Amino acid sequence: xxxxxxxxxxxxxxxxxxxxxxxxDIHGNLAVYQQLLKKCRYRHGVDRLILAGDLVEKGxxxxxxxxxxxxxxxxxxxxxxxxxxxxxxxxxxxxVSDVNCPY
Numbered sequence: 551x552x553x554x555x556x557x558x559x560x561x562x563x564x565x566x567x568x569x570x571x572x573x574x575d576i577h578g579n580l581a582v583y584q585q586l587l588k589k590c591r592y593r594h595g596v597d598r599l600i601l602a603g604d605l606v607e608k609g610x611x612x613x614x615x616x617x618x619x620x621x622x623x624x625x626x627x628x629x630x631x632x633x634x635x636x637x638x639x640x641x642x643x644x645x646v647s648d649v650n651c652p653y
Contacts (some may be wrong), residue, residue, distance in 0.1 A: 560629065565596055574602035577635065578609025580618055594626045605632020612639075 563570070571592055576583045592599060605619060606612045622628040632640070 558629070560598070562644045563598060568593075568596050568598065570598045570600065572602055574633065575604045576609070577604055578603070578606050578612035578615050578616060580609075580611040580615040583615060583618075594622065597627070598627065599626070599628045600631045601628065604635040605633070606629045606639050607635035 553574060565577060571590055573583070573586060599622065601619065609615070619628070642645065
């Protein structure tokens, strides 16, 4: 597994009406995330959406949220950062840990 830092230079927003929207700490709550996108009037394919970590863990819809976000990334100007909860979930999923953990 490659653990090196990956840096992406984001393209310039060419549409003068486009906004950069940053959201974090969704924690597996797809319904609240979708409500938040509506509330901020997010325009898929126009605005840039940056998800600043902690997409999963704690919430009731982790897998559904992850699939929804993956589709957003595939079809729009959506960028994700890994948060500490995402990192922990990834480590549990792949049984990878940097700490000596009994479970």
